[in-house]
Each structure stands twice: as C-alpha cells, then as structure tokens.
Amino acid sequence: MENVVDHMRHSKERLYGRLMMIFGAAIWGLFAVGLVLAAVTGAYSVVAVLAVYIVYGLLIWLAIIIGKFLTRAYIYGHYVLIGPQQFPYLHQMVVEGAAAVKLPEAPKAFVYNSGGLINAFALRLIGGRYIWLTSALIDADTDAQVRFVIGHELGHHAAGHLDWRQNLLKLPGWIVPFLGAAYSRSRELTCDRVGAYLAQDLDAARSGLQVLACGSARLNSAMNPQAFEEQEAMVPPIAGFIVHIFSFYPRLSRRVEEVTRYFQPANPATS
Template sequence: MNFDISQVKHPKEKLYGSIMLAVGVLIWALVIGFIMLSLLRGQLYAAMLALIYFAAFWLFSYWARALTRAYMMGHFVMVGPDQFPHIHRMVEDGARALGLREIPQTFVYNSSGVLNAMALRLVGRQRYIWLTSALLDADNDEQVRFVIGHELGHHVAGHLDEPWSYLRFPGHIVPFLGAAYSRGRELTCDRIGAFVARDLQAARTGLQMLACGSVRLNAQMNPDSFQKQEQMVPGISGFFLKIVSHYPRHTRRVEAVTQWYKTQPAASQPIRPSFAPRPA
C-alpha cells in the first residue's frame, strides 16, 4: 500500500479544513484591507495600532516557542541511535514509509503518569515528536509504533506547516469550527498511524489504551467490546460533548480507524521494521 496523503485524509478534515481556510483568508483580507484603507485616508494611528498588535502576537509566539525548545533540550531525553535506538528506528521506519524528507527529532519526557504524545514545530524548520514516559510504559512496541505513526501524520499532513496554519488561524473565531477541524485532523492521523503500524489490532488497542491506561490490562484489551460502547453514547448529550471537544471520542476513533483499515487491501503488508521487539 503506497502512501498518498490525499487519499488518506479524512473527509471531515478536508471539509472543515477548507472552511477554516476560506474563513481565515476572508478575515485576513478584511484586516489587510482595513490597514490599507487607513493608510490611504491618512489614519496612521489605526494602521500602526493594527501592525503593533500583529508584531506583538508574532513576538510572543516566537518567544514562547523558543523557550519551549530550550526547556525541551535541557529537561527531556532526545531519542537517537545511541539513546533508545529501538524507538529511533521506529521513527525512521515510519518517516521513510510516509515519504518525509526529514526525520523528526524525538524526545521522551517524564509525564508524571499522563499518557500523551505530540507533534510540534518550534523555532526553525525542525520537526519534533514528544512521547511521554507513561505512554511508553503502558504500550507495547506495536502500539508505540502506531502512536509514532499518528504523530508523524501531523507532520506529513501539513497540520503544523506555515503559512497554512496562520491562514486558517482566524477561523477559530467561528464557534465549534476549530474543534471540528481538530477532530478531523485526529481521525486522519489515526489512519496514518494504522498505515505505519500495518497492524489493526495495535491501532485499535493503542487508542483504547488512552482510555484504559493500564499496563497490567494491556494484553487483555478487547477492542471489539470497546468499539460497541460507541453505540451506547447518548445521542443529545453525546452530540453536545462532541461539538466542544477537539478530540473525537475514543470509541469513535476505534470505530473509524477499523472501518477505514478494512477498506485498504494491502494494509497488512509489513513496512520492514528494523527495531527489535521489546522483551516480554
């Protein structure tokens, strides 16, 4: 199964991403038009005030990312050929399978029990992946590979790329639109994670682990039973919880990735992983 991001992107990401882009471009056009009109009318105060706000926002964002990078370098553990090499090879294999030119720098950090992973772009063009210690402790290697694939998905799908992220940013002022777009992106990345893992069971249980979080119960998880819980979610209250959330329900994510994976005829072909399985 060759990777093609246009074929893998979830329809909801395509829909809400297009709406976010259209709304963002419109709002940016109105702002730029206001500044130009102010300059033409000689209203330098209004134009300068708008430019100062933009400059302050950019400087704050840049400084926050620079501080985050500095903290990461001093407090997290960078994965590499000589540091957790099996995780490094997972990232390399996944990046190669997805066609990423640059392999993201991967870091492990002490999450104090929180299961999570993140994809980031900070200062410069370098891409990053963060993996929490709790997630690595709870998941087996196949599930970790799915999680790594999910985070690589944010990079290969362009979710963190400029200028598109800036162009879409004003779309967040539309109620519920930003959350809907975020949910669509997560469903896309679940597909990419499954593509990298080439293991539906790992994808399903990897998602279920976010709800379970138990190392002891990991091998006993039944994703079929968990997926059936999606049918038990109350319609009205479930809908209101969904529209304010930036992440789909765990049960919905298991259901969605299962439905997609089963439509991929060559999904079971291995990626030729080079990492050694973790001892039992």
C-alpha cells in the same frame, strides 16, 4: 514529492480544512481592505485601531518565537533524545515511519517523565520537527502500539498540520463558532489513519487508542476492542452531540470505530 498522507486524509479534514482556508482568507482580506479604505478616506482613528492590532499581533508572534527558543533549550537539558545510541529501537521506528510518509528528514524524538500522563505530541520548534513521547505511554504500550502512536504524530507533520504558513492563513477561521474544533477533530482522524498505515496492525492501532481510555497496560491487554467500539452507540445523542461540538478531539470510542473501518480490507476508506 508526492504526499502519501493526502490519500489517507479524512474527508472531514478536507471539508473543514477548505472552510478554514476560505474563512481565513476572507477575514484577512476584509482586514486589509478595511485598512486601505480607512487610510484613503482619512479615517485615521480606524487606522490607529488597526495599527494597534497589528502591533499586538507582532508582539504575540515574537513571544511565540521566544517561547520556541526557550522550549528547545529546555528539552535538550531535561528530556531524553532518542537516537542510534539511545533507545535505538524507538529511533528506528521514527526513521522508518518518516521515510514511509515521505518526510524529508525524521523529526527529533524525545522521551520525558510525564508523571503518569499517557500521551504523545508533535510540534515545530526552532530547528525543525519534533515528537515527544511520555514515559507512561512507553510503559503502557507494546512496540506495535508505540509504532502506531509514532505514526500518528508523524502524520501531523506529513499532513501539514504544523505548517506555519497554512496555519497563519487559517488563523481567523478559528473565530467561526465550532469550526476550529471540528477541524481539530478531523485532523486527529487523519493521523489515526496514518498511524494504522505505519503499524500495519489493526489490533495495535485499536489498543494504542484504547490505552488512552483505560490508562493501564495490564487492563489494555485484556480489553475487548469490539465491546469498546460498541460504546459509541451508547453515547446519549443530545448530550453527546453537545460535548462533541465543543471538543478538539474525537471520542476515543469513535476513533476506534473509525480506524477499524479504515483498516478493514473489506471496507476500504472512501470517506
């Protein structure tokens, strides 16, 4: 099955994703070679140290699995599951979006009381794919903007960002300074493209990002996206660069600029 998201994958994600793969495979390989050499040469103290790391790794993996089981149990009792009989218009957005990006099945989507936090999340738990939408996000966004946000989260699933095999291979790459953060930022740019593709509405895509900055439905409806986009040029170069390289998310002004460039027919995405 063709992965339609591959056509929307940002060039920076392609680059940083490959680097994460290369560094990850190399570090895993060195670890395996070191273990074998230590065993062959009789350096059993080294083998013992490596064995301890393996045991700790397995314990961490077990803790993650248990955490996923517990999280799944919690959300069914405390969050609201979106479905044909519960917020059917949201359910339709999820189902149609999942079909458009060729996911084998629509993720289970939930709304929960966020206490004012405007956000959304994509995650893998025991039992499949999930999307969480905060109540404040639903209140602040229009239906078109919600469709963009849902599309963004579906993009994480369709682009393989939550695939445990790929993430395990790339895991050692996170120790390379700044590489993991750059890879994380590039994935967000890819998913903004997916959200814009599913929304088919540039204004909704831009305002769906802007509301994360202003946090107000009333203010967001009156925001000038061009003026907000132009703030990107006002970011101080040196301080902005330092903040940028440590951040796991791109600047919102940059994200609006990027999604505008991608969505405009006169400027087809080639980067």
